[in-house]
Amino acid sequence: MSSDKIEKRIELKAPVSRVWRALTDYREFGDWFKVKLDSPFSAGQISRGQITYPGYEHLTWEARIEKMEPERLFSFTWPHVQSFEKTDAPTDYTGAPRTLVEFRLKPIADGTLLTLTESGFDSIPADWRPEAFRRNDGGWTEQMRNIESHVTQNP
Template sequence: MHVLDRIERKVLLNAPRKQVWEALIDAERFGSWFGIALKGKAFVAGETIEAPITYPGYEHAIWKARIERILPQTLFSFRWHPFAVEEGVDYDKETPTLVEFTIEDHAPGILLRVVESGFDAVPEARRQKAYKMNSRGWDEQMSNIETYLNHARQA
């Protein structure tokens, strides 16, 4: 089976652009829907951030990402090692994938798109599993941000 190099997901969010943007770029808010303990942390372009994963079943793992670009209210991107959850494995030797979130107006809401690319560079031994797990993971995360924003609106 040929694994594609990229995963793309999109969701139409019924929320103001500013609120969608803050759910992405405010590290604490991002962590609350993404499943990472980012309390007190901030996303800064060019910096690497590490935090414990709070997602059930993966609490043993550390989320590590290098923040790439932050274009206000438009694009947020980072590099990470996909499905890097095995204990005792040094993933830093691998080439990370690039995750890009873009937001655009799309009446009556905001279209959030996420593209993760670069799976061709993931070592073959774990490429297919990483792709499969992240394909599923992005489906779930798109649903998570939608739920998070709906709750934020009702609060």
């Protein structure tokens, strides 16, 4: 197992067009990912919003949208902070190490194979890299279930 990359795969019983919309429509993404985003995704732009996941509402979500290749690839980079503890100061991502998140879609007989890859953990300082990897690995397991529920319940 690589310490630099997380990979998750799920077969979704939904067409590629439906999964693509769940990933790239900022409102739908926000529904299943648990974030209230400020504006639509646009390649090359920063996306921001408020995390709505219970216990993390004090955090701001920020990502730079890298690629939007319709019904094939959606990717972004996002910053990592050492701690998610609540403070009085807003989260400052300036200079924070970033990882690349890629969602790849492939049509299969019963719907869509969705492959999630997050890479670049080696850019995170060694003393907190294992914790960042652990929490994102668990988080992506949950998010894959979330998108599956979302596209199943909202065809």
